[in-house]
Amino acid sequence: MSTIMIVEDNEPSRDALSRRLARRGYSVIEACDGNQAVALALSQRPDLILMDLGLPGIDGWEATRQLKADAAVRHIPIIVLSAHAMTNDREMALAAGGDDFDTKPVRFQSLLAKIEQLLNARVARR
Amino acid sequence: MNPQAGVTMTTHSPKDVSNKSIQSRAAALFAENEQELHRRTDRLFAALMLVQWVASIAFAIWVSPLTWEGPVSRTHLHVWAAIVVGGAISVFPALLGLLRPGHTSTRFTIATAQMLMGALLIHLTGGRIETHFHVFGSLAFLAFYRDWRVLIPATVVVAADHLLRGIYWPESVYGVVVASQWRWLEHAAWVVFEDSILVVACRRSVVEMWQSAERTAALEETRDVQRRNAEQLHRLVDQLRITQQQAEAATRAKSDFLASMSHELRTPLNAIILYSELLQEEARDQGHESSIADLERIQSAGKHLMELINDILDLSKIEAGKMALSIETFDVRDMFNELFDTAGPLVRTKGNVLTLQCPDDIGPMTTDQMKTRQILLNLLGNAGKFTHDGTVTVAVRSVAVRGVDSIEFTVADTGVGMTLAQTERIFDAFTQADVTTTRKYGGTGLGLAIVSRFCQLMGGTIAVESEPGVGSCFTVVLPRVAEAAHDRAASDGVVAVA
Numbered sequence: 001m002s003t004i005m006i007v008e009d010n011e012p013s014r015d016a017l018s019r020r021l022a023r024r025g026y027s028v029i030e031a032c033d034g035n036q037a038v039a040l041a042l043s044q045r046p047d048l049i050l051m052d053l054g055l056p057g058i059d060g061w062e063a064t065r066q067l068k069a070d071a072a073v074r075h076i077p078i079i080v081l082s083a084h085a086m087t088n089d090r091e092m093a094l095a096a097g098g099d100d101f102d103t104k105p106v107r108f109q110s111l112l113a114k115i116e117q118l119l120n121a122r123v124a125r126r
Numbered sequence: 127m128n129p130q131a132g133v134t135m136t137t138h139s140p141k142d143v144s145n146k147s148i149q150s151r152a153a154a155l156f157a158e159n160e161q162e163l164h165r166r167t168d169r170l171f172a173a174l175m176l177v178q179w180v181a182s183i184a185f186a187i188w189v190s191p192l193t194w195e196g197p198v199s200r201t202h203l204h205v206w207a208a209i210v211v212g213g214a215i216s217v218f219p220a221l222l223g224l225l226r227p228g229h230t231s232t233r234f235t236i237a238t239a240q241m242l243m244g245a246l247l248i249h250l251t252g253g254r255i256e257t258h259f260h261v262f263g264s265l266a267f268l269a270f271y272r273d274w275r276v277l278i279p280a281t282v283v284v285a286a287d288h289l290l291r292g293i294y295w296p297e298s299v300y301g302v303v304v305a306s307q308w309r310w311l312e313h314a315a316w317v318v319f320e321d322s323i324l325v326v327a328c329r330r331s332v333v334e335m336w337q338s339a340e341r342t343a344a345l346e347e348t349r350d351v352q353r354r355n356a357e358q359l360h361r362l363v364d365q366l367r368i369t370q371q372q373a374e375a376a377t378r379a380k381s382d383f384l385a386s387m388s389h390e391l392r393t394p395l396n397a398i399i400l401y402s403e404l405l406q407e408e409a410r411d412q413g414h415e416s417s418i419a420d421l422e423r424i425q426s427a428g429k430h431l432m433e434l435i436n437d438i439l440d441l442s443k444i445e446a447g448k449m450a451l452s453i454e455t456f457d458v459r460d461m462f463n464e465l466f467d468t469a470g471p472l473v474r475t476k477g478n479v480l481t482l483q484c485p486d487d488i489g490p491m492t493t494d495q496m497k498t499r500q501i502l503l504n505l506l507g508n509a510g511k512f513t514h515d516g517t518v519t520v521a522v523r524s525v526a527v528r529g530v531d532s533i534e535f536t537v538a539d540t541g542v543g544m545t546l547a548q549t550e551r552i553f554d555a556f557t558q559a560d561v562t563t564t565r566k567y568g569g570t571g572l573g574l575a576i577v578s579r580f581c582q583l584m585g586g587t588i589a590v591e592s593e594p595g596v597g598s599c600f601t602v603v604l605p606r607v608a609e610a611a612h613d614r615a616a617s618d619g620v621v622a623v624a
Contacts, residue, residue, distance in 0.1 A: 010393050016400035023407060091452075105396035105432055108403060 034058035068097030172223030253301030381446030437572035473510035493608035513541030
């Protein structure tokens with residue numbers, strides 16, 4: 001089964017999302033800041049990453065940029081999640097190297113669809 | 127109390143006050159000009175006095191330089207007379223003219239001396255009739271003062287001189303030994319003749335000086351009023367600019383506050399919705415059917431709250447000028463088919479029939495597709511919400527609005543409709559047609575406010591026609607190419623992204 005890494009600093013949001021994904025049969029890794037996200041991605045090699053933008057330490061933009069700059073993990077698809085209000089997040093997320101984008105609060109069904117689409121695409125590429 | 131009494135009882139009109147001030151200013155200007163004229167003329171006469179003195183000496187030397195007693199000659203008495211009498215006549219008034227110019231006494235002294243100098247010159251030229259022209263020239267010259275009174279002593283001096291010398295020394299004044307006893311009167315009459323013309327000229331001049339002074343005073347007053355008005359205008363503009371800046375800063379602060387508040391609200395809300403959904407899933411799995419309904423209520427309330435927050439966020443973004451347009455080219459027909467699939471089920475839930483009228487050749491649009499969809503989804507959602515067992519018709523057509531190629535969307539329903547008063551407030555924030563509407567039909571009351579602002583952003587318009595119990599028809603017109611809106615959005619401080 002696929003492994004999804006959730007990068008999210010808000011504990012209840014992380015926990016709820018993690019448990020719901022687990023119920024769908026995914027195995028979930030949790031990271032609560034940017035540095036941990038980069039470290040875990042390198043050591044655990046998840047199949048997909050859900051990246052929040054507003055993070056302590058290095059933020060979601062920077063973590064995405066670092067992961068996409070590393071040949072070892074560049075292939076892992078990243079869905080950027082943003083609760084930012086005033087910026088053109090979609091364009092910026094894609095520019096930073098994110099593969100897809102969604103807004104928080106998460107609409108779970110729509111997020112699931114995006115996750116499945118990216119995982120299937122990866123399987124198809126292999 | 128008659129309220130009009132106060133108005134009619136005005137005693138002091140500003141025009142009176144201003145006329146009074148113009149008159150006094152004109153008087154001051156006139157006095158100033160007149161004084162300057164007198165001083166200038168006094169100085170001229172001072173110079174003339176000295177020139178005439180020298181001229182009289184020259185005349186004396188030229189006409190009769192020497193007196194002879196046999197072979198012995200000596201300086202003629204006339205030369206000495208020119209030097210001594212000429213000096214006596216000229217020096218004092220010349221000094222007055224130089225040292226006390228502008229005084230009335232100076233003017234009168236000069237007038238007297240000028241005529242005495244004429245008498246001396248006539249005498250020195252042996253009563254030549256041509257020298258009498260000096261008298262007429264002097265009178266004209268005295269009229270420079272524009273004070274006819276100076277002509278009186280001048281005339282008296284001429285008349286007295288001719289009378290006395292005509293009697294006692296006719297040679298000196300007429301150049302003949304015997305003269306008619308009344309000849310002085312003839313001379314005096316010519317002088318009076320010239321005087322009468324000069325008096326008229328002087329008085330006219332004075333009137334003109336007055337008019338000129340009044341005009342200048344009026345002009346000064348006008349300029350003063352204009353300057354005061356301009357200053358006041360400047361002050362008002364400055365105040366207005368400050369007020370505007372304050373208002374803009376306040377709006378920005380409000381929008382920023384709302385935006386960050388909305389952001390802060392989303393995080394816990396995210397958890398609430400996720401957990402309520404999670405708990406529903408778990409309750410279903412474990413067969414706790416009784417709690418599912420309650421959990422659904424939590425979830426529904428959470429989603430409503432999220433809708434509200436999203437709408438507030440959108441509105442505050444628009445007001446803060448931070449709502450960007452993301453312009454792309456897309457096929458109108460394709461967008462509509464997609465919209466039909468999304469909104470169709472929503473509209474049909476209450477037994478409504480949804481029909482779409484869209485020509486196949488409607489063509490592409492170049493504008494913000496997301497916002498266009500959001501506008502139409504909102505209108506369709508409303509139509510579905512307020513209509514039972516009726517029809518909702520969406521029509522699209524190509525129109526030209528003041529020469530701009532545009533697309534017109536109409537969303538018409540056969541629902542509850544609105545009164546005129548309700549339609550007038552429908553695009554304002556937080557006003558559904560009725561306060562009870564929100565309770566009955568749900569929604570945030572912000573949807574149409576956002577829709578109307580989106581239309582503005584894209585350079586378009588929205589209008590509504592409605593009748594209670596008959597239905598509502600919303601008409602949105604958007605330019606086919608959102609270029610113009612692009613410019614306007616930029617000038618409104620909205621960052622537009624092409």
